[in-house]
Amino acid sequence: MTSASTPIxxxxxxxxxxxxxxxxxxxxxxxxxxxxxxxxQLLRVISTDPGSLRDFEAFARQTGNELVEQQTQGDEFVHVLRRR
Structure with a gap:
């Protein structure tokens, strides 16, 4: 998983x-x-909820989907998940 301020x-x-x-x-x-x-397949989710960072980490662990990437871009949080 990547966590960076510069979009990849x-x-x-x-x-x-x-x-x-x-x-x-x-x-x-x-x-x-x-x-x-x-x-x-890959899903990108754009959120403004700061709690989404930990929520998507837990969601990926619990469901077996892969959290490929998480980024903070200003006031937005971007999550990329790979469908299991």
Missing amino acids: PVTVDREIDTRGLRCPLPILKAKRSLNDMASG
Whole structure:
């Protein structure tokens, strides 16, 4: 997993915008999106909830999906998950 302030280009299969939503909504929206994706596909989630950093780490551990990348970009948090 990468944690950096400089974006690393990653080609994703789907992106969801959860800006303005608080826990647990970003996780629930990510779970719904991942359920509709094929194994190995990448999902990018953009969030403004600071708690999403630890939430997505826990979500990945609990579900077996891979947290490929997490970044802080100003007031936004970007998470990239690979569907198991």
